[in-house]
Amino acid sequence: MLDQVNLNKKASKEQAKSELKRLEEELSLIQQEIKKEKLPVVILFDGWGAAGKGSMIADLILNFDPRGCRVISNAPATDEERRRPLLWRYWRNIPEYGQIMVLDRSWYQDISTARVEDGLSRETVLQRIGDIKIFERQLTDDGYLVLKFFLHISKKEQKKRFDKLEGDKNTEWRVTETDRRRNRNYEDYYRAFDEMLEYTDTPNAPWHLIPSHDRTLAKLEVYHTVLTSIRKALAQKAVPQPAPGKVMIPQTFTLVKMPELADVPLDNALGKDEYNRKLKKLQARLSELHNVLYREKIPVIIGYEGWDAAGKGGNIKRVAAALDPRGYDVHPIASPTPSELAHQYLWRFWTRLPKDGHVAIFDRTWYGRVMVERLEGFCTPQAWHRAYQEINEFERVLTEWGAIVLKFWLHIDQDEQLRRFTDRQNTPSKQWKITDEDWRNREKWPLYEEAVNDMLRYTSTDFAPWHIIQSQDKKYGRIQALELIISAIESRL
Amino acid sequence: MLDQVNLNKKASKEQAKSELKRLEEELSLIQQEIKKEKLPVVILFDGWGAAGKGSMIADLILNFDPRGCRVISNAPATDEERRRPLLWRYWRNIPEYGQIMVLDRSWYQDISTARVEDGLSRETVLQRIGDIKIFERQLTDDGYLVLKFFLHISKKEQKKRFDKLEGDKNTEWRVTETDRRRNRNYEDYYRAFDEMLEYTDTPNAPWHLIPSHDRTLAKLEVYHTVLTSIRKALAQKAVPQPAPGKVMIPQTFTLVKMPELADVPLDNALGKDEYNRKLKKLQARLSELHNVLYREKIPVIIGYEGWDAAGKGGNIKRVAAALDPRGYDVHPIASPTPSELAHQYLWRFWTRLPKDGHVAIFDRTWYGRVMVERLEGFCTPQAWHRAYQEINEFERVLTEWGAIVLKFWLHIDQDEQLRRFTDRQNTPSKQWKITDEDWRNREKWPLYEEAVNDMLRYTSTDFAPWHIIQSQDKKYGRIQALELIISAIESRL
Incomplete structure (x- = not known):
């Protein structure tokens, strides 16, 4: 999927500014409706190191009232978390109805970077993908809006950004040996990311791939997608769903016969x-x-x-x-x-x-x-x-x-x-x-x-x-x- | 304080059995009153390794309905906990009004074993003691009942119990090198425990020292103390407190003068x-x-x-x-x-x-x-x-x-x-x-x-x-x- 992202697109300076202002205003207004309609919103950001996740999130959440919005940074798992199923720490933090949760990295790190670096078996990766799809489906079936963004940059751009960070004494500490190694092995991660995106791009929780060389363009696309998706979800809430005629029999598992x-x-x-x-x-x-x-x-x-x-x-x-x-x-x-x-x-x-x-x-x-x-x-x-x-x-x-x-x-x-x-x-x-x-x-x-x-x-x-x-x-x-x-x-x- | 505990006392078998039965019945009944009067109860157990905290707690909580009782085992602090003030993990877990919390080890481990083993300075120990006293007072002033038990055994008895545990292949893993070292240095811990008990034996949250060579006797004393303390606390709740005449000015800290x-x-x-x-x-x-x-x-x-x-x-x-x-x-x-x-x-x-x-x-x-x-x-x-x-x-x-x-x-x-x-x-x-x-x-x-x-x-x-x-x-x-x-x-x- 990543090869279809046009990284050369640029935003026109003049247009962008007014467009951004308009989007920001709409974002700050729509939160009242989210609250009123009790729509829970999960917005997750994944992507390359230095692709701009941090500043994207910083800017995005300034449009929201903190009373209804929370950011979760998914750092490496803690002791507590490692002693539970992989998805436990994400389940634990799902937002309340009417609240927005923004995720800096998510359950996807367990099948992308972790996959390359921990040498997971194909079987484990597929099982985790299966679990993730179930997790997201259970959320969206319950009315959650799950928005998934992948911020994409090229190997060259990533290297340039690491160099720039390292050149400034205030930010040099942010570039680690791991970052450098990941940049050198960009191709391996590319394959892992690409497969992850392909396998987990579902109708109920599709991926949004964001070309992120031009920061303004990236922001415009993210804001626009957030707004339209929320509007769509709010509209859908108003449509009543028909009740099923008879009990929906679970299909996937082997059932043991029980007596009446x-x-x-x-x-x-x-x-x-x-x-x-x-x-x-x-x-x-x-x-x-x-x-x-x-x-x-x-x-x-x-x-x-x-x-x-x-x-x-x-x-x-x-x-x-x-x-x-x-x-x-x-x-x-x-x-x-x-x-x-x-x-x-x-x-x-x-x-x-x-x-x-x-x-x-x-x-x-x-x-x-x-x-x-x-x-x-x-x-x-x-x-x-x-x-x-x-x-x-x-x-x-x-x-x-x-x-x-x-x-x-x-x-x-x-x-x-x-x-x-x-x-x-x-x-x-x-x-x-x-x-x-x-x-x-x-x-x-x-x-x-x-x-x-x-x-x-x-x-x-x-x-x-x-x-x-x-x-x-x-x-x-x-x-x-x-x-x-x-x-x-x-x-x- | 420990030298006043009579470790040679024994329970009379005959009497003990019926007495225990009576106490158990009363314990299981009093929980309804705790709930009704919204009395929050904290029962903590500290004491020597192998003094019987685990089985004491196991027996005690069987008298309570789990809907109103929780056991917290305070194992070594997790990552999350180490990044917060020392008392954070205890504050976090205080019970709701009307609930009983039983603690297997508590904030006292931070000034007893930790003191001996981490070589804390006198100043740190005194500061922690001060913080603990404030913590307990804030709880008891708010109406919490804080019950503190110390299970006491002699060096010889402790060694005997470790030997016995180690002699059984099902329990040998429970005796660690640390346990053995602690037994060898019993006297150092004794001094640390004794001072801890002395310094933190307050009227609002006194210590109850339990001679624990005879398990039945220990149980009788603990059950009896729990019951009488709860009854006293319930009775006190009924007594209205006079309102203070004028604002109680905080005395302990240096205040900065502020304008009106x-x-x-x-x-x-x-x-x-x-x-x-x-x-x-x-x-x-x-x-x-x-x-x-x-x-x-x-x-x-x-x-x-x-x-x-x-x-x-x-x-x-x-x-x-x-x-x-x-x-x-x-x-x-x-x-x-x-x-x-x-x-x-x-x-x-x-x-x-x-x-x-x-x-x-x-x-x-x-x-x-x-x-x-x-x-x-x-x-x-x-x-x-x-x-x-x-x-x-x-x-x-x-x-x-x-x-x-x-x-x-x-x-x-x-x-x-x-x-x-x-x-x-x-x-x-x-x-x-x-x-x-x-x-x-x-x-x-x-x-x-x-x-x-x-x-x-x-x-x-x-x-x-x-x-x-x-x-x-x-x-x-x-x-x-x-x-x-x-x-x-x-x-x-």
Whole structure:
């Protein structure tokens, strides 16, 4: 793609000045609309060293009110970041609805410079490209505008700029040996950049290649593209999208066949002595394994879902009791905060991912999207239909990163739930555990059952299958969960 | 203090079991009250290696609902953390009101093990102790319960435990050469711990020394202390505190004499040509200096306050235009989010501190406490009275860390404000900038003036003095701010 960029184009001085002024004015006005329409905007800049990313960004953001605009410079990853999936640090920083985020370098550095310099295998590069495309699609499907600029200059121009920087004692420190080496090997980077641009130039997030020899011209093109793209995105927001007719079945992954909830047996039970004996033995084993996970830097993610009063809390407690608190976190997932609501729905789970070697237990999970959010209308039908595929993609990233991902549905029947609700209601120290909402949800049991069956059907992948925990007898369910966790870890080691 | 701990005490097996059961039950019930009364609880564990912190914490937190309890393990500081003041990573993690935070090691590691191993000077240790005491007092004054446990064992017992861990192939990796060395030099650490305990045993956050040879006894003592302290704190919340009679003048710092607002001249102005010439020159100079700051790793914090429509936005823009976006952030401070409201008020500023070598510009600041929060009754009189001292302490930490701290009050008179309000009202593209609240605030001008004068009087310290920017002529004000920033940086270099 780079060979189609005309680097010799120049802006006419006279015209440029007034044109620039006009664009600047429009940019500063359009931010109010972005805010009003809650359009999230991601503007990323990649390109050659010394192509002018820094000053381009500096100028661009002066048109925006800092209350709605943030710049993120993606320097080399920190300790924290290296212990998470590659895209974690970018997910973490996605803007809120109505905000503009400008990125100085982005996820693309992981498949361009990193590719040349770390000698990544072709397979790794392709996998990263795949992950990036999914990431961008999930954002744009959620209504984000993703604007990608590549600032292009020739080898000769780059050398000239490095020379100039080095000639000035105030800026000489900015040119490093790495810069010089990159200029000498310009051709290698060119090939890497070109392929990256080709492979990631998607309709939902196309690249804009900016000839950057003439700085004024570059600025005009960037400003113009930003403006027209924002206008287009704002216009599109006004167009209602038709709701899908039936559930959009995720296509990309191999699904494991799951039973219907109605067919799951619930009559298994354990006596107190057997339970205590098994519990003690399994907890000791899990405790040992936790040490190994820590040393081998294997992350474990356990998601708990289930009927109200199915016994999630007590089950989690028995698992947690076997773990070293320095190496695990329990994340209770309640209704989203205003800030969480102002991001793509997976954001609040991305930001809670464990470090490698750590265990994260989620008490309710990202599956809220296809259960409560589906049933209560907290998201559009398109959104929850799309979610099956998005969630599978999310879990795929986690397992490819190396995580063990376990998902439990804690199952009881309606009679058992009623018994437990009534018991809570009648026991003063348990009353806080039961709310009107629980009773309301109970009335929707058949609707929930349908949603759960869909969820089990469409998101039980071979890399992250669902497990139905028979929690009618709580003791049996706890032992079952512990056994499943232990066996998943053992089969990995 | 450590010599008063009776390490030979033992729990009676029989009694202990039932006592423990009772305490566990009470702990699990009291969390509801903590939540209801919005009591934030910090429980930190320090002590000897192998004294049992890990298992103590593991057991303790099983009594709590994870929805209201978090464990933080304070491992060695990360890159991010090392580039901030020492207490930053602890401030960042303080719990929300109504939440429990359990700390495995804490800020005390920076004055105990770090002291012995990094060979800190006496002066540094005393300064850190001072900072810690301020930190804890600011928390407890805000209503936090801070519980500090030190788990004590003898040199011999410690060696025995290391031997035992090393004898088991599952746990041998947990004993490091550092552990062994620390055991050999037990006496050095003993002295450091003892002095630390002595110096930081304050009435508002006393130490609880726990004899930890007998694990059951240790647990009983910890549980018992946690319970009684929480009960006491809950009871205290119910007792209303008398409002202070007059402004509590901060005593600890040297204050710079400031003029009354009414005496500040506002007739300075700049012609367009002179302004443009100066602006260009000063921005070029600031741009150079930004490079130097970056290389020298000096952080700069600039706080903007001022009357509505005094020109903060435009002033900030002229400063920002001279800076490299990779090295600065503008933080617009609006009304606090629910999460921010659920923390001590300085928390949202602590979490926004720049990395060393970076510039943070605050568009409105922590001084909201003694202006809008004072006047609108968003905090108690005690709280804003206390704030003068707390804010000086905060800024002292920043300057001791190495930051250049600049505070600007952008001043205009009432007539000028009216002109600008009217102009905004009459210009379509500016209407979003003016709200009913602005008009309401304007009516309270005399009250604000009094608050501003108090603020200038009590928080203009010799390390972080206020500067009154004459913004009646916006151009003059911008040049003034740039000159002040440049001169502050130059006098540091």
